[in-house]
Amino acid sequence: MDIDRIDAAAARLAGHARRTPLLSSPFLDEIAGRRVLVKAECLQHTGSFKFRGAWSAISKLTPEERAAGIIAFSSGNHAQGIAAAAKMHGVPAVIVMPSDAPAAKVAGTRGLGAEVVPYDRATEDRDEIGARLAAERGLTLVKPFDEPEVIAGQGTCGLEIAEQAAEAGVTEADVIVCCGGGGLTSGIALALEARAPGMRVRPAEPEGFDDVTRSLASGEIESNAQLSGNICDAIITPRPGNITFPIMKRLCGPGLVVTEEEALRAMHAAFRHLKIVAEPGGAVALAAALYRGSEIEGDAVICTVSGGNVDPDVFRRALDTTF
Amino acid sequence: MDIDRIDAAAARLAGHARRTPLLSSPFLDEIAGRRVLVKAECLQHTGSFKFRGAWSAISKLTPEERAAGIIAFSSGNHAQGIAAAAKMHGVPAVIVMPSDAPAAKVAGTRGLGAEVVPYDRATEDRDEIGARLAAERGLTLVKPFDEPEVIAGQGTCGLEIAEQAAEAGVTEADVIVCCGGGGLTSGIALALEARAPGMRVRPAEPEGFDDVTRSLASGEIESNAQLSGNICDAIITPRPGNITFPIMKRLCGPGLVVTEEEALRAMHAAFRHLKIVAEPGGAVALAAALYRGSEIEGDAVICTVSGGNVDPDVFRRALDTTF
Structure with a gap:
């Protein structure tokens, strides 16, 4: 896996995938205590980066x-x-x-x-x-994440982040990525290694399903004890991939873990201040940016909203929260 | 008012306003019976084209x-x-x-x-x-719509529609615009007259507050009988403007009028299939595209989602609808 493969994927995706916007709001900056840039992959075709x-x-x-x-x-x-x-x-x-x-x-x-x-x-x-x-x-x-061409495709999101963040004047930041098996996380990490070396990718996961965070801490692939029972269903996988984990181990900073409640609050904040629909699993990176600021470094933070495929009942729960 | 003034506004806005995406979904195409392209101005800074x-x-x-x-x-x-x-x-x-x-x-x-x-x-x-x-x-x-520099600014949305629709292969279409006093509608109409002459702008309004539609039909400025009591509050104004109306009269096709229920259903459809948050007044053009297809011509229709500043209680009502 290298940047050439991601560039080749970007050429194949040109004119077919959307270049999703990098959004922001002064109200989110205020909550986070630093500038927050949000890569809105929920606006990708089919409602997610996939x-x-x-x-x-x-x-x-x-x-x-x-x-x-x-x-x-x-x-x-x-x-x-x-x-x-x-x-x-x-x-x-x-x-x-x-x-x-x-x-x-x-x-x-x-x-x-x-x-x-x-x-x-x-x-x-x-x-x-x-x-x-x-x-x-x-x-x-076609495997969901542990497949080189899939990782290369997700990496195109990282190419866009590098360009769009530079346009916004940001070249150094933690880049928090909603993480399941690690396809998006490792793809973005490879892209940023080549195109925005001042950035550091950090996976975000739901509490109780933090296999990647634990794997990065121990240096070995760790598994989740359970595979259901969390509203962040989209990013729950048994364990990091055999291809994705070595990439994350080499390139990523420590994982960030958020609660279901924090994911729901971040969904509400995205509704109110960005006008985008985030699903719970797609909101964990924004939740980390907003509510785990003490674990983040720098004046700016970038995070993915990786998907927006959420049922109305769950979205109503997000609207019931105070963010 | 002419295209030069809109181009000048675009130069001043460059790097400050967002170039909002032109979104689509095969599921919306199916409901509408034609291709639907949605200019997502709810993603603009402050959540609307304003x-x-x-x-x-x-x-x-x-x-x-x-x-x-x-x-x-x-x-x-x-x-x-x-x-x-x-x-x-x-x-x-x-x-x-x-x-x-x-x-x-x-x-x-x-x-x-x-x-x-x-x-x-x-x-x-x-x-x-x-x-x-x-x-x-x-x-x-700074008047909200009947002011040349404001109209020129809203017209930059039309410049983007012309470019983005051409990239999507669409050069002939009805362009339905959420219409209050007519600033966005007249601005887009002027931009498209110069840059996409195969397109025709049509204002969309809520039932009972259709002053522009009636004014276009009669050829004279008509007023609304009331100014409150509709969830599409964002686009309710007493009457079309003295500057905007002559532009709309010269360039626009017949208005389209939708019910509050149709606006709420369109909000739900935008939540589900585009992952964007639309406010009721910002959803009337999409509602017309989806539910008033018999009044629209052509294989493709373009519509604005002009804003997304909606309170959770109203959004819950949208999620309660079947679209």
Whole structure:
């Protein structure tokens, strides 16, 4: 994995993925006690950054692979990204989704023309299900994060952050990234290593599901004790990836961990002051920027809002908070 | 008023106003029965397009005028745009606001450092109050819409629509604009006349407050019978402006009128499929695009989401709708 691969992905994504805005508000700066720049990936096609990695991977398939189709497993955002990018490439897609995924994400995935295969997140192994279906139907598996072309696609978000932050006069900052398996985090870290070396990427995770934070602290891959029971469902994965973790270990600063309540408050703040819709898992980086300021260094902080696919009931809970 | 004045405003706004994205979703296309492109001005600084006109007007003041300060009257979005642009120019600002304006807008205006003077929308005349305060304190009045430099600033939104729509392959379309006094509508119409002559601007208004639609139909300036009692408060004004109306009469197609319920449904659709926060008045153009398709021509339609300054209680009502 290197910057050339991310640049190549950026060339394939040009004109297809959105260059999402880097937003800000003086009211958020006041809460955080420093300047806050927000990379609004919820405004990406399908409502999350996942479209980038999906497009990157699918656009590299051979004609034979495209004809046979692809398969992916995902709690929702990767699913929608894959479904949309596959449809735009004319490639059939099968998505293995947890049966407790938010209704908006399941409906979104089906609405984009993909076949959805549900599984029980507590008792079944999605890797095994994916591998079996891939073998049976000759499908190409597009992994959600531990796949070089997916990481390269997510890294294009980092290229944009480097350019947009420089335009805003910021070249040194902690860059807080909502982190599940580490695809976005490692991709952005690689991009910034090359294009904005004054920045340091830091993963943000929900309390109780802080596998990456613990792995970075111990230097070894650590797993989560559980895989459900948190509203930040979009970024809950068993453990960091075999490809993503070494990149994060080399490049990232310490992880930041926030509560569900803090994620909901950050969603409310984003609603009020940025006019964007964040999902809980997509709000953990902003929550860290706003409420964990003592763990952050520098006059400015950059954070991703990585997705906005949230059901109205959860959004109402965010609106009930005081931020 | 001509395109040169809009280009000059664009030069002054460069690096200060945001170039807001032109968003889309296949799910919205399906509802509308045609391609829908959404100019997300809710993502502009202060949450509405009004920052453009405010910056345009304030950046043209003389040093003497800047030192004395400015005054504006507004239901909220112009207030915040003026307050933010004034602060960035180091100019003191007094804002005359209706006492029933949404709390978020009043708080936003005060938070940006402006002095807020409340008035009763039903019994007092904001023009008279503004003129009196301006005379007493030597302030320069920046009108919300019937002012050439304000119209030129709003017109920069039209320049971006022309460029971004062309990038998306759209050069012929109805362009539906959320319309109060006509500043944004006339500004965009002037910009598109010069830069995208295949497009036709059409104002959108809430039912019962359709002064511009009736004025365009009769050819004369018509007034609203009432000035409160609709959730689309941001775009309710007594009548079209003396400067804006002749521009709209020359360039715009027939107005489109939507119900409060349709505006709320469009807010929900924007939440779900675009991940943006729209206020009711800022959603009437999208509502027309989605629900008044029989009154629209062409394979594509462009609409503004002109603002996103909405209180949580009203947003909850939007989430309760089926769109």
